Amino acid sequence: MLDCVILRRMAVSYSQCVQSLKVSLTGSDRCRDNDMKRNCLVFASSTESNSNPVLQSKVDRLLDSVKWDNKGLAVAIAQNVDSGAILMQGFANRDALATTISSRKATFYSRSRSTLWTKGETSQNFINVQDIFLDCDRDSIIYLGKPDGPTCHTGSETCYYTSVLDALKDQPVQGNNLAMTTLYSLESTISQRKAASENGKPSWTKRLLLDSKLLCSKIREEADELCRTLEENEDNSRTASEMADVLYHAMVLLALKDVKAEEVLEVLRKRFSQSGIEEKRSRVSEN
Secondary structure (H helix, E strand, O other), X not given: OOOOOOOOOOOOOHHHOEOOOOOOOOHHHOEEEOOOOEEEEOOOOHHHHHOOXXXXXXXXXXXXXXXXXXOOOEEEEEEEOOOOOEEEEEEEOHHHHHHHHXXXXXXXXXXXXXXXXXXXXXXXXXXXXXXXXXXXXXXXEEEEEEEOOOOOOOOOOOOOOOOHHHHHOOOOOOOOOOOOOHHHHHHHHHHHHHHOOOOOOOOHHHHHHHOHHHHHHHHHHHHHHHHHHHHOOOXXXXXXXXXXXXXXXXXXXXXXXXXXXXXXXXXXXXXXXXXXXXXXXXXXHHO
16 A cells, blocks of 8 residues: 655645545555544655655556647646536646646646646635546546635636526626536525515515524424434435425525535535544534
């Protein structure tokens, strides 16, 4: 198995490790840090990887496996690890991918300037890479990471905010009109209901936002109905329906508390590497 490479002399913290980089090593190759009690893969500086021939060999084999085009490039897409939003698309060459592996910052190759560039080197809105994936043909790369701020140079969260269908309807392009998954479309709709002033009978969402007791009672009610689908062995479609109700009402509560779904998903992601028992124990120690 590959030894963990830790930059002791550079005081690189364990939290800076890139974890489970799926494109580079199989599960049997992963190393275990007994002190930290969790799996890690550490791709440190290029200097450090060069000093470790086993690590360097694995990185080289990975880079050799990519099907670079006749210009030595492959499409590189940055995706938000928590929201799933596609942040931007660029191109990477061998050096850009190697730099991303070592720095854990999304790095691309500029075709117009013929040079490497790291997203955020000017704006400081880096994309902190958590994982890297290659597609089945190994000619396309995904940098899965957490952005420090807006990705687009326009100040928008992502570069993808132009809806083709809206354009065909002659609707104006808006920077906050993002390509969102179902969960985030729901969050956006609830946010719009929260901001809207109701003229006449309020919508159900608005009623929940205005009455916290009603909202909490509905969450408890829907959670109980979800549990009953298991206890009473109801069909799967009923379970999916009740879970949708739980999610919807919980999302309304998040909106009322000004908590983003992305914050919740980030908490879940950070719990992946520890057991539920350890996580609960940490909550007790914090209190």
